[in-house]
Amino acid sequence: MQKHNFSAGPCVLPKEVLQKASESVLNFNNDNLSLLEISHRSKPFVDVMENARALALELLGLEGKGYKALFLQGGASMQFLMVAQNLLEKRAAYLNTGTWANNAVKEARIFDDILEVASSKDANYNYIPKGYDIPEDHDYFHCTSNNTIFGTQMKTFPNSPIPMVCDMSSDIFSRSLDFSQFDLIYAGAQKNMGPAGTTLVVVKEDILGKVSRKIPSMLDYKVHIGKGSMFNTPPVFPIYVSMLTMQWLKDLGGIAAIEKENEKKARLIYSEIDLNPLFKGFAAKEDRSDMNATFSLINDDLKETFETMVQEAGINGLNGHRSVGGYRASMYNALTLDSVKVLVEVMSELEHKA
Amino acid sequence: MQKHNFSAGPCVLPKEVLQKASESVLNFNNDNLSLLEISHRSKPFVDVMENARALALELLGLEGKGYKALFLQGGASMQFLMVAQNLLEKRAAYLNTGTWANNAVKEARIFDDILEVASSKDANYNYIPKGYDIPEDHDYFHCTSNNTIFGTQMKTFPNSPIPMVCDMSSDIFSRSLDFSQFDLIYAGAQKNMGPAGTTLVVVKEDILGKVSRKIPSMLDYKVHIGKGSMFNTPPVFPIYVSMLTMQWLKDLGGIAAIEKENEKKARLIYSEIDLNPLFKGFAAKEDRSDMNATFSLINDDLKETFETMVQEAGINGLNGHRSVGGYRASMYNALTLDSVKVLVEVMSELEHKA
Ligand SMILES: Cc1ncc(COP(=O)(O)O)c(C=O)c1O
Ligand SMILES: Cc1ncc(COP(=O)(O)O)c(C=O)c1O
Ligand SMILES: [Mg+2]
Ligand SMILES: [Mg+2]
Numbered sequence: 001m002q003k004h005n006f007s008a009g010p011c012v013l014p015k016e017v018l019q020k021a022s023e024s025v026l027n028f029n030n031d032n033l034s035l036l037e038i039s040h041r042s043k044p045f046v047d048v049m050e051n052a053r054a055l056a057l058e059l060l061g062l063e064g065k066g067y068k069a070l071f072l073q074g075g076a077s078m079q080f081l082m083v084a085q086n087l088l089e090k091r092a093a094y095l096n097t098g099t100w101a102n103n104a105v106k107e108a109r110i111f112d113d114i115l116e117v118a119s120s121k122d123a124n125y126n127y128i129p130k131g132y133d134i135p136e137d138h139d140y141f142h143c144t145s146n147n148t149i150f151g152t153q154m155k156t157f158p159n160s161p162i163p164m165v166c167d168m169s170s171d172i173f174s175r176s177l178d179f180s181q182f183d184l185i186y187a188g189a190q191k192n193m194g195p196a197g198t199t200l201v202v203v204k205e206d207i208l209g210k211v212s213r214k215i216p217s218m219l220d221y222k223v224h225i226g227k228g229s230m231f232n233t234p235p236v237f238p239i240y241v242s243m244l245t246m247q248w249l250k251d252l253g254g255i256a257a258i259e260k261e262n263e264k265k266a267r268l269i270y271s272e273i274d275l276n277p278l279f280k281g282f283a284a285k286e287d288r289s290d291m292n293a294t295f296s297l298i299n300d301d302l303k304e305t306f307e308t309m310v311q312e313a314g315i316n317g318l319n320g321h322r323s324v325g326g327y328r329a330s331m332y333n334a335l336t337l338d339s340v341k342v343l344v345e346v347m348s349e350l351e352h353k354a
Numbered sequence: 355m356q357k358h359n360f361s362a363g364p365c366v367l368p369k370e371v372l373q374k375a376s377e378s379v380l381n382f383n384n385d386n387l388s389l390l391e392i393s394h395r396s397k398p399f400v401d402v403m404e405n406a407r408a409l410a411l412e413l414l415g416l417e418g419k420g421y422k423a424l425f426l427q428g429g430a431s432m433q434f435l436m437v438a439q440n441l442l443e444k445r446a447a448y449l450n451t452g453t454w455a456n457n458a459v460k461e462a463r464i465f466d467d468i469l470e471v472a473s474s475k476d477a478n479y480n481y482i483p484k485g486y487d488i489p490e491d492h493d494y495f496h497c498t499s500n501n502t503i504f505g506t507q508m509k510t511f512p513n514s515p516i517p518m519v520c521d522m523s524s525d526i527f528s529r530s531l532d533f534s535q536f537d538l539i540y541a542g543a544q545k546n547m548g549p550a551g552t553t554l555v556v557v558k559e560d561i562l563g564k565v566s567r568k569i570p571s572m573l574d575y576k577v578h579i580g581k582g583s584m585f586n587t588p589p590v591f592p593i594y595v596s597m598l599t600m601q602w603l604k605d606l607g608g609i610a611a612i613e614k615e616n617e618k619k620a621r622l623i624y625s626e627i628d629l630n631p632l633f634k635g636f637a638a639k640e641d642r643s644d645m646n647a648t649f650s651l652i653n654d655d656l657k658e659t660f661e662t663m664v665q666e667a668g669i670n671g672l673n674g675h676r677s678v679g680g681y682r683a684s685m686y687n688a689l690t691l692d693s694v695k696v697l698v699e700v701m702s703e704l705e706h707k708a
C-alpha cells in the first residue's frame with residue numbers, strides 16, 4: 001500500500017533520491033565498490049562533498065558572498081553548543097519560540113548568561129513574538145525560523161544590529177528568503193535535506209575568530225572550514241543522500257519552485273482545518289508554519305474513528321508532539337500535494353460521517 | 355571486475371550486509387517506507403538501536419558488568435574531546451603510539467596538562483613502547499589499541515591502577531581480549547563495524563560523574579546513557595548498518611571465530627613480506643598489527659610495475675599513509691582470505707618477474 005508520510009523528521013525523501021541512494025550502497029560510480037566502502041579521501045567522495053557544499057550555497061543564493069558551507073556530525077543539537085562556543089564572548093540574545101529555541105539557550109548558558117529578547121511561552125508557544133529589541137552590545141542574536149513542534153514559523157526576520165544566527169532545521173530550502181541577512185544558518189539534514197546523520201552549517205567567515213576562549217578542534221568552525229569539511233571522517237552516506245536531494249531540488253527549479261508547491265499544500269490543509277467544524281488549528285493564523293500544521297479534534301470522541309481512517313488511508317506519522325497533543329501534518333519538500341489531498345479527504349469524510 | 359578492497363577506512367563490509375542495507379533504503383521492515391524516512395522514535399528504529407547496543411556488549415562479553423553502549427556522532431575524533439571532558443579532573447596519562455594517539459592528547463590538553471607515559475616517536479612510531487609506569491594519582495590512562503597509520507598493535511595491555519580508556523577504532527571486534535580490563539572503549543564505525551557516521555562508546559558507568567566542570571549535554575556520556583543513546587536524532591542509517599554487521603559477526607561465531615580468520619590473513623601477508631626479497635615490513639615484528647600491514651618496496655624502481663599489477667588484479671586502497679609511505683594492506687574483518695591471497699600472488703609474481 002502506498003504510504004503518505006507526514007512524519008516530522010526523519011521524514012519523506014524524493015523517490016528517485018532513495019532509488020539512487022539504494023543503488024550506491026551496492027555499486028557507487030559504476031566502480032564495483034559500495035559508497036560505504038570507499039575512502040573519504042578518494043576523488044569520487046571528495047567530489048560528492050564539494051558538490052554538496054556548492055549546491056547548498058547555490059540554492060540559498062549565497063555564492064561569492066563570503067559564506068562557507070559545512071556538513072558536520074552531531075545534529076542541530078550540537079550546533080546549539082558550537083554556535084555559543086564559536087561566537088559567544090560576553091552575552092548573546094535569543095528569541096524563545098519553543099522547545100528547540102529553549103534547548104539552544106540551555107546549551108549557550110554553559111558559557112554565559114543569555115538574554116531572552118522575547119518569548120511566547122505564556123501561550124504554549126502558539127505564536128511568534130514581535131516588536132522586541134535586539135541590543136547592539138550583544139555578540140549575536142539567535143532565532144528558530146520554524147518551530148517543528150508547535151507549528152509556527154517566522155514570516156519576517158528582525159533587522160538585527162548584531163550577527164543573526166538561525167536554526168532552520170525544519171524549513172531550510174522550503175521558501176525564498178534573503179538568506180544574506182543571516183550570518184550563520186544551521187539545519188539538521190533529516191527534514192528537507194536528507195537522512196539523519198549530518199547537519200548543514202552555512203557561516204559567513206568574517207564573524208569567526210573573535211572569541212578569546214580556546215575551542216576544541218571538533219567544535220571549531222574555522223578548523224572544519226580549513227579542512228574543507230573533512231577534518232575527520234565525514235558521515236559519507238548522509239552527505240551523499242543530502243547532495244542527491246539538493247540536486248533534485250535544483251533540477252525542479254530550486255527554492256522558488258518548491259515554495260509554490262509548499263504554499264499549495266499549506267493552503268489546502270489549513271483551509272480544511274478552518275472550514276471543517278470538527279477540527280481546530282493550534283498556531284496563531286498569521287504565524288502558521290507551511291511545514292508543520294498542528295491541529296486537533298474539537299470533540300475527542302471522534303479520535304478512534306479518525307485515527308482508524310487515517311491508518312486505512314496509508315497515512316503515517318500524523319501524531320502531534322506531546323507538548324501540543326492532537327495532530328501534526330509535516331509537509332516537507334518531498335511530500336506531494338497528493339498526500340495532503342488524501343489527508344484532507346479523510347478529514348472531510350469524517351465530517352460527513354459524524 | 356571483482357574488487358579486493360584493502361582501504362584503511364571507510365573499508366570493505368560484508369556483501370550480505372550491503373545487500374540488506376541497500377534494500378532497507380527502499381523498503382524497511384516490509385512496511386513500504388524507507389529506513390531513511392521513518393521516525394527515530396518509531397518502534398522499528400528503537401528496536402534497531404536497542405539491538406545494536408545489546409550486540410556490542412554481547413560481542414565484547416560485557417553484558418551485566420556495569421557497562422553501557424552508545425552510538426554517537428562525531429567520529430573517534432569527537433571522543434578525543436569527550437573522554438577528557440567527562441573524565442579529566444586534574445591530570446591524565448596518555449601513551450603516544452602515533453598520529454591518532456597524539457591527536458587524542460592534543461584535544462585533552464585544552465582542559466589540562468597531559469602526562470605522556472611513553473612514546474615511540476623516536477622511531478616514527480614503528481613499535482609499541484613497553485615497561486612504562488602509570489601513576490596512581492592521575493584520572494585515567496589512555497591508549498590506542500591499533501595504530502592504523504603505522505601498522506602497530508598493542509598485544510598486551512598494562513595493568514592500569516587507574517581507569518583505562520582505549521581507542522579501538524581500527525581493531526574493535528577483531529580479536530579476543532578481556533574487555534573488562536577497560537573502563538571506556540571507543541571506536542569509529544568505519545573500519546570493523548559499519549559505514550562512517552557513528553561511533554561506538556562502551557563505558558563502565560561507575561567512572562562517570564566525577565568531574566566538577568559543567569559538561570554540555572551533547573558531550574555528556576551520562577546524558578546520552580539517560581536517553582538510551584537517543585538524546586537527539588541519531589544517525590539512523592550508519593547505526594542500522596553497524597547492527598547488521600555485528601549480527602553478521604555474531605552469526606559467524608563472534609570475535610573468537612573472526613580472530614582465527616584475521617590471524618590467517620595476517621600470517622599470509624607478513625610471511626610474504628618477510629620471505630619476498632623485494633619487500634620489507636615497517637613495524638617491529640612483535641608489534642605488527644593484524645589489521646593494517648605496512649610495508650614497502652626495497653627498490654623503488656619496481657614501483658610502477660608493482661602498482662600496475664596491483665591495479666590489474668582489482669586491488670583497491672593499498673597506498674600507505676603519507677607519514678609512512680609505501681603500502682598498507684588493511685585487512686579488516688570483512689576482507690576475505692581470498693583477497694589477501696590475490697595480493698600475495700601479485701607480490702610473488704613481481705619477484706619472479708624481477
Ligand atoms: C527546529 C529544530 N531544531 C533542532 C532540532 C534538533 O535536531 P537534532 O535531533 O538533529 O539534534 C530539531 C529536531 O527536530 C528541530 O526541529
Ligand atoms: C585509531 C584511530 N583513531 C581515531 C581515528 C579518527 O577517526 P574519525 O575520523 O572517526 O574521527 C582513526 C581514523 O582512521 C583511527 O584509525
Ligand atoms: Mg519547537
Ligand atoms: Mg475548523
Ligand SMILES: [Mg+2]
Pocket residue numbers: 451452453454455500501502503504
Ligand atoms: Mg596511528
Ligand SMILES: [Mg+2]
Pocket residue numbers: 626627628629630631632633634635
Ligand atoms: Mg622481505
